[in-house]
Amino acid sequence: MIRGIYTAAASMLCEVIRQDMVADNLANVDTPGFKRVQGIFKELPTMEIRKINDGQLYPPRPFVRYPKIGKLGTGVILDESFTDFSIGKFEHTENPLDCALENPSAFFLAETPQGTRFTRDGIFSLDQDGFLKNMNGDYVLAETEPPETEQKVLIGEDGKEKQKFQRVQVGLQDRMVIDTEGRIVVNGIADLKLLRGSPSDRKAFRKVIQTHDSLLDRAINSVGTSRR
Numbered sequence: 001m002i003r004g005i006y007t008a009a010a011s012m013l014c015e016v017i018r019q020d021m022v023a024d025n026l027a028n029v030d031t032p033g034f035k036r037v038q039g040i041f042k043e044l045p046t047m048e049i050r051k052i053n054d055g056q057l058y059p060p061r062p063f064v065r066y067p068k069i070g071k072l073g074t075g076v077i078l079d080e081s082f083t084d085f086s087i088g089k090f091e092h093t094e095n096p097l098d099c100a101l102e103n104p105s106a107f108f109l110a111e112t113p114q115g116t117r118f119t120r121d122g123i124f125s126l127d128q129d130g131f132l133k134n135m136n137g138d139y140v141l142a143e144t145e146p147p148e149t150e151q152k153v154l155i156g157e158d159g160k161e162k163q164k165f166q167r168v169q170v171g172l173q174d175r176m177v178i179d180t181e182g183r184i185v186v187n188g189i190a191d192l193k194l195l196r197g198s199p200s201d202r203k204a205f206r207k208v209i210q211t212h213d214s215l216l217d218r219a220i221n222s223v224g225t226s227r228r
Contacts, residue, residue, distance in 0.1 A: 032123050035084055039082075097177075108120070109141040110140055129169070142192040
């Protein structure tokens, strides 16, 4: 009876975890760049049940004192949670600064108070000082166009930048658009290009919950190597 209670409790705990994942995914269905989380559950080892209190040998096999009478499952456990990086639905906006990535392995780079972060959120705007920022108020990073170096690694395994990134700033009277190749065109001249990177190991990514104006937004933080 006690074993059965443990088995039922393990299953209920896993169902609570699964329900929390579904609730978080639904709560962020309209969050730009959000990627849903899914879980992989595995069955715990099955136990054999034997008859042990007969007080005599079990015929017709006299050498089997404790015969097997069945099996008992011991429940399930969360084996792994992972982020589904499949592409979501694209929506056309009237903002010439809004961007979307068709490559499911690519990310924009943003400068945050915690360091350089990766994000799929492409809703950009200019602040009062002319800096290009995302919805969290983080600086969107870019590189010169054409690039000054052929270095492919953006961020090393130690988390340090391998190249020189720069913020995007324009004058308040300048006209700025972003073309389909990610080039930042200011008054008809493209001197910068949005930085886009892909991780060498997406399992090293961890989600970072950031609060901004009482809204929960999502960014992706990498502790692994990033490549173009």
